[in-house]
Amino acid sequence: MKFMMLLKADKTTEAGVMPDEKIIVAMGKYNEALIKAGALLAADGLQASSKGARVNFDKGKRTVVDGPFTETKELIAGFWIIQVKSKAEAIEWAKRVPFEAGGPSATGDGTGQIEIRQVFEAADFAPENYQSEEAKAALKAEGEFRKREQK
Amino acid sequence: MRFMIIRRADKETEAGMMPSGELLAAMMKYNEEMVNAGVMLAGEGLKPSAHGARVKFSNGKPVITDGPFAETKELIAGYSMIQVKSMQEALEWVQRWPSIDAHGEVELEIRPLLEAEDFGDAFTPEMQAQEDRLRAHTGGKP
Numbered sequence: 001m002k003f004m005m006l007l008k009a010d011k012t013t014e015a016g017v018m019p020d021e022k023i024i025v026a027m028g029k030y031n032e033a034l035i036k037a038g039a040l041l042a043a044d045g046l047q048a049s050s051k052g053a054r055v056n057f058d059k060g061k062r063t064v065v066d067g068p069f070t071e072t073k074e075l076i077a078g079f080w081i082i083q084v085k086s087k088a089e090a091i092e093w094a095k096r097v098p099f100e101a102g103g104p105s106a107t108g109d110g111t112g113q114i115e116i117r118q119v120f121e122a123a124d125f126a127p128e129n130y131q132s133e134e135a136k137a138a139l140k141a142e143g144e145f146r147k148r149e150q151k
Numbered sequence: 152m153r154f155m156i157i158r159r160a161d162k163e164t165e166a167g168m169m170p171s172g173e174l175l176a177a178m179m180k181y182n183e184e185m186v187n188a189g190v191m192l193a194g195e196g197l198k199p200s201a202h203g204a205r206v207k208f209s210n211g212k213p214v215i216t217d218g219p220f221a222e223t224k225e226l227i228a229g230y231s232m233i234q235v236k237s238m239q240e241a242l243e244w245v246q247r248w249p250s251i252d253a254h255g256e257v258e259l260e261i262r263p264l265l266e267a268e269d270f271g272d273a274f275t276p277e278m279q280a281q282e283d284r285l286r287a288h289t290g291g292k293p
Contacts, residue, residue, distance in 0.1 A: 004197060006227070021273045028281045035288050042193065042289045045265035046155060052262040053242060060250035064242060074225040076157070081195070091204055091215055100211030110211035117203040120196040125169065135172025138179035145182060
């Protein structure tokens with residue numbers, strides 16, 4: 001099973017404060033442990049929302065809004081994609097994120113939040129729900145796309 | 152520059168409604184265009200938060216809460232990762248997102264990713280070596 005671990009944003013990440021050396025070292029160790037366990041598929045950090053934007057569609061009409069976005073609770077600051085056997089295993093990994101060392105968000109006070117979400121896989125798209133020729137072609141293209149993406 | 156395009160959740164994604172054949176075909180066409188342009192690095196869809204959990208740390212101690220989570224606005228339903236030259240170019244791609252998604256009401260967020268150089272002096276050669284090992288393992292770019 002694939003899971004996404006989302007690191008929730010906080011005031012520090014939104015202020016663009018970079019993690020110090022102690023935190024980078026702790027995070028490096030954590031990521032190495034994920035690699036050794038064969039669990040890590042991807043991981044990245046996001047810049048503060050002040051560097052980003054939103055595109056809202058209203059009846060198909062697009063409106064661009066530049067960041068920053070004030071609702072810090074809604075924002076994410078980074079993520080991992082992991083491959084594990086169960087949700088329980090994903091939770092065990094989330095519990096090991098080194099917040100006691102300051103944590104990836106650099107608040108340094110041992111607080112933070114990780115959200116765990118299961119990722120859709122090919123088997124979740126039941127073929128009986130996709131009978132039209134274009135839908136069948138899209139599912140086939142998805143398989144081909146995954147192969148190219150992995151290169 | 153790498154950017155994450157975040158597709159915000161809505162009532163239908165949280166209810167576990169799968170995309171229609173029409174939407175699936177439109178999304179694949181869009182993804183293929185980005186793959187052919189050498190822009191697309193990765194992309195995933197997320198199951199409803201009912202399949203997920205939250206781990207909240209207080210004084211370094213984790214407390215677990217199982218999903219679903221009520222505040223749909225705070226949730227995300229999927230993402231794409233792209234590599235382009237500028238925010239402008241990222242926005243151009245995002246505006247080509249299939250408008251039939253979420254019945255023409257989709258909300259997308261575009262966020263640049265942190266690269267090694269953003270960490271400055273705290274990012275030592277040893278850390279760079281560790282980062283390179285991670286990238287080699289995950290196939291992530293750069």
